[in-house]
Amino acid sequence: MTRTDDPVALNEWYAVASLDEPGAAPQTTRLLGEDIEIGPGGGVRSLATGEALRTCEKWGLLFASFGRPPRALFDIAEARETDRRFVPCGWITLRASGLRVVENFLDMAHFPFIHTGILGTEPHTEVPQYASEIRRDVDEVWATNCTFFQSQIAATETGGDFVHLTYRVPAPFVVMLYRVCPSAPDRLDAIALFLQPMEETLCRAIPLMWLVDTSSTHAELLRFEQVIFMQDRIVVENQRPLRLPLEPRHEIPTRADGSSVAYRRWLKEKGLRFGTTAGAEAAA
Amino acid sequence: MTRPVLWNYDLDDASYTVRLMASLAGVDVDLRAVDVYPGAEHHSPGYLARHPLGRVPLLEDGVVQLRQVPAMLTHLARTGPRGTGFLPADPVGTAAVEDWLAFAFRDWLALSAARSASIFGDGVDLDPLRAAAIAALRVAEDRLVAQSLLGSGFVAGSAASVADIALFPGFALSRDSNIDHDAFPALRNWARRIRALEGFVTMPGIPDYH
Numbered sequence: 104m105t106r107t108d109d110p111v112a113l114n115e116w117y118a119v120a121s122l123d124e125p126g127a128a129p130q131t132t133r134l135l136g137e138d139i140e141i142g143p144g145g146g147v148r149s150l151a152t153g154e155a156l157r158t159c160e161k162w163g164l165l166f167a168s169f170g171r172p173p174r175a176l177f178d179i180a181e182a183r184e185t186d187r188r189f190v191p192c193g194w195i196t197l198r199a200s201g202l203r204v205v206e207n208f209l210d211m212a213h214f215p216f217i218h219t220g221i222l223g224t225e226p227h228t229e230v231p232q233y234a235s236e237i238r239r240d241v242d243e244v245w246a247t248n249c250t251f252f253q254s255q256i257a258a259t260e261t262g263g264d265f266v267h268l269t270y271r272v273p274a275p276f277v278v279m280l281y282r283v284c285p286s287a288p289d290r291l292d293a294i295a296l297f298l299q300p301m302e303e304t305l306c307r308a309i310p311l312m313w314l315v316d317t318s319s320t321h322a323e324l325l326r327f328e329q330v331i332f333m334q335d336r337i338v339v340e341n342q343r344p345l346r347l348p349l350e351p352r353h354e355i356p357t358r359a360d361g362s363s364v365a366y367r368r369w370l371k372e373k374g375l376r377f378g379t380t381a382g383a384e385a386a387a
Numbered sequence: 388m389t390r391p392v393l394w395n396y397d398l399d400d401a402s403y404t405v406r407l408m409a410s411l412a413g414v415d416v417d418l419r420a421v422d423v424y425p426g427a428e429h430h431s432p433g434y435l436a437r438h439p440l441g442r443v444p445l446l447e448d449g450v451v452q453l454r455q456v457p458a459m460l461t462h463l464a465r466t467g468p469r470g471t472g473f474l475p476a477d478p479v480g481t482a483a484v485e486d487w488l489a490f491a492f493r494d495w496l497a498l499s500a501a502r503s504a505s506i507f508g509d510g511v512d513l514d515p516l517r518a519a520a521i522a523a524l525r526v527a528e529d530r531l532v533a534q535s536l537l538g539s540g541f542v543a544g545s546a547a548s549v550a551d552i553a554l555f556p557g558f559a560l561s562r563d564s565n566i567d568h569d570a571f572p573a574l575r576n577w578a579r580r581i582r583a584l585e586g587f588v589t590m591p592g593i594p595d596y597h
Binding site: 326 | 397398420421422424425426428505506507508509510562563565591592594595
């Protein structure tokens with residue numbers, strides 16, 4: 104594979120490594136179709152052309168871009184609150200478009216079927232009405248006023264209840280979830296999922312969590328997130344096509360898919376092709 | 388009576404094999420989550436003091452401390468209220484179980500290697516790993532076809548044994564490595580029979596529906 108020529112994809116920031124991982128030897132990975140090398144000092148260069156990529160560091164991650172990102176990385180206010188537990192969950196590879204992974208993260212309707220006994224339980228399958236919008240001032244997609252009946256909403260909880268959730272897509276390959284914290288109802292737990300698009304239909308993902316939780320062990324918090332993510336992995340890998348269709352008539356959404364509809368519309372407006380079915384047509 | 392303690396990692400296939408055997412045998416175990424990834428807790432001094440080889444799972448049952456998965460499976464089968472059926476009493480059945488148990492912890496590990504690289508690898512060449520995994524699947528597929536001609540539904544006889552339980556996770560999780568089940572109809576039917584056993588449990592990557 105070679106580097107995509109999609110300017111929208113090239114001008115984004117992508118998480119490509121955890122800063123606590125680098126060893127003495129350079130790491131090789133792939134971004135947007137091209138092999139890149141991450142040096143021990145955090146420098147990133149293309150293995151095809153030798154050129155250096157722009158980089159920045161935030162939240163314990165190394166970000167890189169082939170192009171000129173028009174803006175700095177977005178902000179996560181909760182990451183600046185010093186009393187939170189910071190839980191980076193580790194990278195997981197998926198054979199799917201990163202955009203499919205984002206869309207699955209936004210979806211609540213699958214909770215009772217895929218995360219049975221954790222994020223949902225039959226017969227509580229209804230997705231109550233919520234609001235989704237493209238926020239023009241910040242150029243992000245948000246879904247607000249989301250509620251869902253969950254049987255175990257966080258590692259601290261054992262009983263079931265309605266959770267209150269807010270979803271945020273601050274960049275095409277990043278998705279966030281804010282959850283009213285069960286043990287401190289005036290605060291929000293923040294969970295972010297960063298995607299590294301390696302190829303059109305191959306990506307790596309790393310969830311980061313900033314939690315208000317004083318009782319769970321680090322291993323318990325990791326376990327909760329990793330189990331959920333691996334349950335999602337098999338679903339996302341089996342969606343067809345592997346790329347995300349942006350044509351409105353390609354798939355038939357329901358009311359519960361409002362956030363996905365907004366996300367796809369936003370990506371289409373941006374003209375993003377990498378990881379979409381439009382990218383496949385361009386390559387053919 | 389104190390319950391056995393299983394130090395395990397939820398995404399690890401070997402840990403799941405032991406959770407599955409415990410549940411099928413009717414043994415309640417206390418689970419301790421080990422942060423294998425990304426924390427590498429299995430290489431920490433505290434864990435190494437319990438398990439010098441630095442692996443999960445680890446099973447502690449009173450004075451019994453087990454670090455090898457085959458030993459855990461047979462121990463759970465021997466001690467669980469529903470366990471004895473998983474260990475045949477006759478020499479012929481025992482021989483077949485031991486042969487297939489050895490296969491499960493030798494050749495069948497190719498499936499585990501392919502899965503690890505698919506999930507945690509970063510651009511590793513998966514083709515040779517997947518080829519080795521498919522070769523192992525074919526051996527088991529052929530065995531199950533031969534067994535079915537004898538009227539036996541499992542690898543070592545007409546009842547599920549510890550060898551079947553040792554083999555189940557590798558097949559059930561092979562879709563994690565993009566190896567589809569369509570080419571292995573005998574294994575698919577066998578997996579359905581295992582799913583129907585009392586106490587069957589899944590892990591992430593094995594859907595509850597099928």
